Amino acid sequence: MKIWIIGTWYVWLIQALWLAKIGFDIICLDIDKNKINDLKNGKAVIYEPWLDNILIETKSKINFTTNYYDLNNCDIIFVAVWTPQDKRGRTNKDFIHKASISIKDNLNKGKIIVIKSTVPVWTNKEVSEILWEWFDVVSNPEFLREWKALDDFFEPDRIIVWFDKNKKTDIAKEKIKKLYDFFIKKEIPYIETNWSTSELIKYAWNSFLATKISFINELSQLSDKVWADIEKLTIWIWLDKRIWKKFLNAWLGYGWSCFPKDIKSLIHQFQENWLGWKIISSVDQINDEQLDYFLSKIQDFYDDISKKTFLVLWLAFKPDTDDLRESRAIALIEKLKINWANIYAYDPLEKARENTKYFYPNINVVERLENFENIWDIDWIIIATEYKSFKELNWQDLKIKVSMPVIFDGRNILDKEKIINIWFIYKKI
């Protein structure tokens, strides 16, 4: 079975590589010539562990192209183009519409078109209308996380599909089932549903996780006020078996890749259906406020932060990624800078440091943290991303560099007892 994937960014590239690894022949198309050239030369365009190795391993099974005509001998076409948000927070569907028109104009009829991109309700129906009854349209949303994308692809929690009704739907059903046979054999739930459920699931899933985060973050503010311990509170909530502990950490809040975008899109979907929405709009608002709350904690400690020098540790929106989009660390640095603070910032991933220097040239990025030799006159330290390796940092040595040994831990990651024992003042969420 030959598979064609339109788009070479996150979801798409991972999908392509693993399908090739399982044994399928893949052709990847992207209209960006530079990206395709990089991929042809074995250069990964995104950062994921093991990606370079898999690109080499699957070289003979994957071809890359910028030309729709090259793809006429494929059976299944995955449409996994970008669905960014527009200025008002709605999902921009231009790329998906353009890809559908290109399919209609350039490809032989009878192919199966699988929509992988995260799209709001009605989009699959719109694609069906563009492709009419010449093609079979299937909705099959994707749930990959950055840095875990390879694991998530191989161990999905479920596979959701919707098939548009068509004369050849049964053949399409058979082929898609065959494609996912590897997973079905592993007893991963393979669920057929209706079009709107399939479209809504990704938004529901991500918004619920974000809601858990904002719930506990909001509670952390009350806890502070009444001297309750939010960390203990959280652990004891987890003891109830009905409550799953993941995504229930009182921290600085969430960033990219999908939460902010999907929440905004969901709000518009409520709006477009003339419904009120309450919980979901508070989720984003609490996430923003948590950043201000953390900043106020710093300012409570010392009123005037202008000219103070902070070392901000870890820059990406979550550990082990180079992705800075909506990163809480970057957002916090920008707020500190507005208050005239000086910043040193560090991330263990070279690519994250490079991206910071490129996109935020006014941030002073530290290249190495060993021996702390290139850092001077820090006043305070901020932990902004939840790297576990952080715990192993030589805090004793770092203390020598700090004029006032205070750590503001935005991810409650350090062992309070240990850090206080080495004479740091420790402030957490």
Ligand code: UDX
């Ligand atoms: C998310 C979804 O999990 C995934 O299903 C979807 O396909 C894409 O969006 P991703 O953004 O890559 O994946 O990372 P994830 O691990 O979900 O973390 C998102 C953000 O939540 C990070 O900024 C993380 O720091 C934050 N987070 C996580 C919290 O603030 N608190 C927590 O308790 C857990």
